[in-house]
C-alpha cells in the first residue's frame with residue numbers, strides 16, 4: 209500500500225480506537241511524522257487529507273514548510289539554540305521543549321517574529337537515560353518558568369514511551385496523563401485553558417496511548433514506510 213492509503217487507514221483506525229474506548233474522535237489528532245520522506249511523500253499525504261506534519265530536523269522543517277506553507281508544521285526533534293529562530297519561523301507547535309535556556313530563546317525569537325509560540329513540555333516519564341525530556345518532579349517549576357514568558361504558550365505535555373515494552377508504555381502514558389491532571393489543578397485562567405494537550409503514542413504504541421487520554425498521536429512509519437508491520 210502507498211502513503212495515500214496508509215494515511216486514510218491510520219486516520220480511520222484512530223477514530224475507531226477512540227470510539228472503542230469511549231472518546232470523541234475529534235479530541236485526538238493525527239500528526240503525520242514525515243521525517244523519513246521527501247516532498248513527494250508529503251504531497252501524497254496532503255492529497256489524502258493530512259493537514260499536520262511533524263519533523264525532527266530544522267533543515268527538513270524549513271524545506272518542507274517552504275514547499276507546503278498551507279499545512280501545519282510541528283517540530284518534534286532535539287532543540288539546538290542556534291536553530292531556534294528557524295524553528296520558530298515555521299512551527300505551529302514545538303513538542304520537545306524541556307530546557308529553560310531554550311524557552312527563553314524561543315520567547316525572544318517569537319517576540320521578534322511577532323508571534324506567540326505554542327509549545328509542549330517533553331517529559332522523560334520512564335526515566336530511561338537514552339531519552340530526552342525533563343524528569344516528572346521538575347516539570348512544575350519548569351512550567352511556571354515558562355508561564356512567565358510572554359511569547360511562549362504552554363499547551364501541554366509530550367513523551368516518548370520505552371519501545372517494545374507494552375507494560376512500560378502503559379505506565380509512561382498513564383503517568384503523563386496524571387501529571388497533566390495534577391499540573392492543571394495548580395493553574396487558572398488562560399494558562400489553564402491552554403494547557404490541555406497530551407502528545408503521546410507513535411506507530412507502534414498509539415493504540416495504548418489513546419485510552420490514556422492522548423490528544424496528539426505522532427505517526428511516522430505506519431504512514432510513510434513501505435514495510436511497517438504492527
Ligand SMILES: *Cc1c(COP(=O)(O)O)cnc(C)c1O
Pocket residue numbers: 241243264284285368410411412426427428429430
Ligand atoms: C520519529 C518520531 C515519531 C514517529 O515514530 P514512528 O515510530 O515512525 O511512528 C514520533 N515522535 C518522535 C519524537 C519521533 O522522533
